[in-house]
């Protein structure tokens with residue numbers, strides 16, 4: 001039995017769920033964050049439970065062949081990337097493996113053939129959206145502490161450290177984001193520091209500056225700055241706006257979202273457009289999409305196109321098909337496939353996203369799609385199906401939690417010939433597919449990586465009615 005505080009030598013066996021790594025010692029599982037399969041490590045045990053222990057690395061005695069040099073100076077502290085020290089090939093292999101394990105352990109599917117995850121290119125600076133937080137409580141990296149410098153601990157603009165909700169790492173670089181994005185972060189920090197605007201205090205609920213959300217159109221170059229504050233101050237916004245336009249002309253629009261509540265979110269009902277149109281545009285394939293400050297849009301545009309190509313291929317689309325695109329967001333999948341089929345029906349919970357989708361269809365001169373706002377659990381009933389017709393193809397792309405059991409039941413009853421399930425969470429996807437196993441057979445599984453250096457993966461499953 002391992003003891004807390006003991007120091008031992010381990011060899012990392014494999015990656016486990018959510019990017020953790022595991023080693024085994026006398027059949028006992030030890031989780032070691034940051035370990036890579038093949039690493040021989042000296043570790044200290046920090047937690048022991050009946051079936052497993054957790055340990056931290058003290059020393060890498062023999063590095064894994066999959067180790068590589070991280071590019072970012074915040075790596076190891078920042079919650080944005082967990083795998084910069086793992087070669088990209090090994091990341092993809094680990095993601096493919098995580099899909100396999102989800103389907104086997106949570107879905108009960110044995111011996112399913114899973115195609116290797118489709119990798120992204122580029123693997124850095126791929127994000128079209130970054131959500132930074134302000135905090136009146138700064139977190140220091142070990143290098144910052146070791147430097148002996150004095151830091152103002154009452155201000156930070158950056159990302160949270162894992163497991164600490166109130167403290168923020170003050171970031172001056174980020175390799176997932178564009179160079180323009182990083183320049184905007186550093187400009188905004190300098191500006192608000194000079195003006196002595198206060199950062200939000202997560203526990204006391206005081207301060208003005210809450211989040212800085214930056215979005216860009218990968219194909220159009222348009223750039224949105226969305227500053228989330230606890231109240232509206234037109235003078236402050238005007239002064240920031242004019243300096244921002246001078247300093248970073250790439251910014252095409254600046255909006256100010258007001259969140260007066262205590263919940264730590266970058267959303268709010270009140271949105272002021274300070275300059276520009278208040279929206280940006282991006283392209284997926286030949287289609288152009290308008291993106292509002294609060295709209296869902298895939299964060300890796302280039303890779304979203306590959307994802308949609310896989311989904312469209314799996315759907316084996318035919319000119320006469322009626323397609324249902326469920327959990328349709330801003331209508332991107334519906335619009336992407338519309339020209340190849342007879343009609344598409346989209347269903348989405350958020351009414352603004354449905355308005356956005358309807359406008360997007362119009363902009364792209366697509367007339368054979370209709371979007372409906374509502375909760376799938378209630379809207380997707382016999383009456384809805386009778387009204388819109390029985391689909392030949394069903395495409396679903398639910399949020400991380402997966403589908404409500406009532407929706408799964410309805411899909412069983414509906415039993416469309418072709419069914420494509422996209423998911424950003426292979427665990428909930430496997431659980432849902434288990435409930436559908438008697439109605440559909442799995443014909444292909446294709447993971448697509450939209451998020452290099454994180455453990456996240458999109459997975460597409462092709463199903464056919466039995």
Ligand SMILES: C[S@@+](CC[C@H](N)C(=O)[O-])C[C@H]1O[C@@H](n2cnc3c(N)ncnc32)[C@H](O)[C@@H]1O
Pocket residue numbers: 296297298327328329330331332333347348349350353374375376377397398399400424
């Ligand atoms: C992963 S996104 C997919 C969006 C879109 N397919 C895309 O690729 O951009 C999931 C979407 O499901 C919507 N959603 C979440 N819960 C829902 C529900 N109960 N009923 C309908 N839509 C829901 C979310 O608002 C979100 O737009």
